[in-house]
Amino acid sequence: MSEQTKSQEIAVVILAAGQGSRMKSDLPKVLHKVGAVPMVGHALAAARSLDPAHIVVVTGHGAEQVGKAVGKLDETAKIALQAEQLGTGHAVAQALPLLDGFDGRVIVLYGDTPFISEDTLAKLTTHDADVVVLGFEAADPGRYGRLMTDDAGNLLRIVEFKDADETTRAIRLCNSGVMAVDAALLRQLIDRIGNDNASGEYYLTDIPGLARDNGHRAAVVTCQEAETLGVNSRTELARAEAIFQARRRIEALEEGITLTAPETVFFSLDTHIGRDAIIGPNVIFGPGVTVESGAEILGFCHLEGCHISTGATVGPFARLRPGAELGGDVHVGNFVEIKNSVLDEGVKVGHLTYLGDAHIGERTNIGAGTVTCNYDGVMKHRTEIGAEAFIGSDTMLVAPVKVGDHAMTASGSVITEDVPPDALGVGRARQTNKAGLARRIMQALREQKAKKGQR
Ligand code: UD1
Ligand code: CA
Numbered sequence: 001m002s003e004q005t006k007s008q009e010i011a012v013v014i015l016a017a018g019q020g021s022r023m024k025s026d027l028p029k030v031l032h033k034v035g036a037v038p039m040v041g042h043a044l045a046a047a048r049s050l051d052p053a054h055i056v057v058v059t060g061h062g063a064e065q066v067g068k069a070v071g072k073l074d075e076t077a078k079i080a081l082q083a084e085q086l087g088t089g090h091a092v093a094q095a096l097p098l099l100d101g102f103d104g105r106v107i108v109l110y111g112d113t114p115f116i117s118e119d120t121l122a123k124l125t126t127h128d129a130d131v132v133v134l135g136f137e138a139a140d141p142g143r144y145g146r147l148m149t150d151d152a153g154n155l156l157r158i159v160e161f162k163d164a165d166e167t168t169r170a171i172r173l174c175n176s177g178v179m180a181v182d183a184a185l186l187r188q189l190i191d192r193i194g195n196d197n198a199s200g201e202y203y204l205t206d207i208p209g210l211a212r213d214n215g216h217r218a219a220v221v222t223c224q225e226a227e228t229l230g231v232n233s234r235t236e237l238a239r240a241e242a243i244f245q246a247r248r249r250i251e252a253l254e255e256g257i258t259l260t261a262p263e264t265v266f267f268s269l270d271t272h273i274g275r276d277a278i279i280g281p282n283v284i285f286g287p288g289v290t291v292e293s294g295a296e297i298l299g300f301c302h303l304e305g306c307h308i309s310t311g312a313t314v315g316p317f318a319r320l321r322p323g324a325e326l327g328g329d330v331h332v333g334n335f336v337e338i339k340n341s342v343l344d345e346g347v348k349v350g351h352l353t354y355l356g357d358a359h360i361g362e363r364t365n366i367g368a369g370t371v372t373c374n375y376d377g378v379m380k381h382r383t384e385i386g387a388e389a390f391i392g393s394d395t396m397l398v399a400p401v402k403v404g405d406h407a408m409t410a411s412g413s414v415i416t417e418d419v420p421p422d423a424l425g426v427g428r429a430r431q432t433n434k435a436g437l438a439r440r441i442m443q444a445l446r447e448q449k450a451k452k453g454q455r
Helices: 039-048 063-073 088-099 118-126 183-190 204-213 234-254 437-454
Strands: 010-016 054-059 078-081 105-110 131-137 146-149 155-159 173-182 218-222 318-320 324-326 331-339 341-343 348-356 358-360 371-373 383-385 396-398 401-403
Touching: 010 039, 010 088, 039 054, 039 063, 039 105, 054 063, 054 088, 063 078, 078 088, 088 105, 088 183, 088 204, 105 118, 105 183, 118 131, 118 173, 118 218, 131 155, 131 204, 155 204, 155 218, 173 183, 173 204, 183 204, 204 218, 324 331, 331 341, 341 348, 348 358, 396 401
Parallel strands: 010 054, 010 105, 054 078, 131 218, 318 331, 324 341, 331 348, 341 358, 348 371, 358 383, 371 396, 383 401
Antiparallel strands: 105 173, 131 173, 146 155, 146 173
16 A cells, blocks of 8 residues: 555644854844744744644744744744753753644644755655655755655654764765654654664654554655755855745746746745746845746845835836835835835835835835934834825935925935925025126135145
8 A cells, every 4th residue: 555645633842942153143043044933933834734633843942032933934933942961862851741642743844944845745744654754765865864665655763974884974864954743653662762763863853663663654755855955054055045045036937927037036934925026137136035927127226015006117226125015006216125015006215215114005106215213213103195196306205204295305305394286395595696706715725736736
């Protein structure tokens, strides 16, 4: 009998207690980012794809920091503490009290292995053996645990590299670390794991052998080696980032998004882009960006925590920061920065502008060099601009301030008071012309320069 669907409740345990000393970092390893999201966030996203009844993250090194980050990434995840890192088996044992009464299937993932695909996890969870281990054929098996199988493809046991003899080390089928076990069986076996081995650790990898000894069935499901890539050093982190970006670019292209120069575009784990959007070269997507279909992002834009609606065009050289909401057909041009501001449909902000803590009504035009002076050194204040208004170039809007519908501001104005609807706000000195003065000044300056030259 091969794989068959077995619909069961799922609990995911993510191991994230290890130190990661090879990262040479004060930051716990699983908080280093790939695709702008901490690695443990990738594990959490993979976990959520299984629609689990429980997610437990086992923390140890930097437990407080990791716990906090996990709370932000997924408020449903529970945290178990492994005060001392006595091995992967011991780590899973710390999670079990939080799964009291749960009798489905437990999936163990690592917090530092960001690439296990949803398809692979689905294969693992629907397999009908009591213990299912995710294995892979390693190009270079190195120090991975080795999977010993029989001719029928059953998993006999896992042997850790340190405990393996030469024959076993010659096996190329390796342990990814990902495992699915029936919860009741796991509870029954976890205390029988000993630490009489080369590392003196409690190995989770003893579970398949113990299960078999007790008459249960263990099996292997395999995946591509690339999915099992773990991160242990900054070099591997950089490699993981490159792999992540390469995948996301291909996904984007296949989803019907145009990337003019794919290799120069950088995505986050949670970037959402609609079909027929066009992304120019050198665009960086920080976390939390949604671009609706048909929008266009020109080159050299930096976007984070923002929403860009259908028909909008952004850039080149624009920066959208968290809370920037662009309505349909909005145009944001070069050297424009927008933060925590809503731009209603059809707003145009063509050049050299800062909009922060503002609301701009439909079809309003913001002239070049406009600045919302939103910060007084202590507090932030809002700017409200109505619909179909016209903000003249080089207007300083000293917040809190309101400009009504169909109102205008004169170029170069410092607007400190509200401008009522339909009114023109002028806040600058009146121009006077001094006849001949320019010529006299220039002449005086040239004479000064000539005198200096003689000395
Ligand atoms: C483990 C497997 C090995 C497999 C390899 C794949 C065991 C005994 N060995 O080896 O078969 O080929 O992963 O990468 O499981 N962790 C804890 N608490 C602990 C120890 C580890 O949370 O007490 C976490 C680590 O943070 C890490 C994961 O478990 O995320 C794996 O631990 P690690 O020490 O890297 O295991 P390996 O020796 O690589
Ligand atoms: Ca490892």
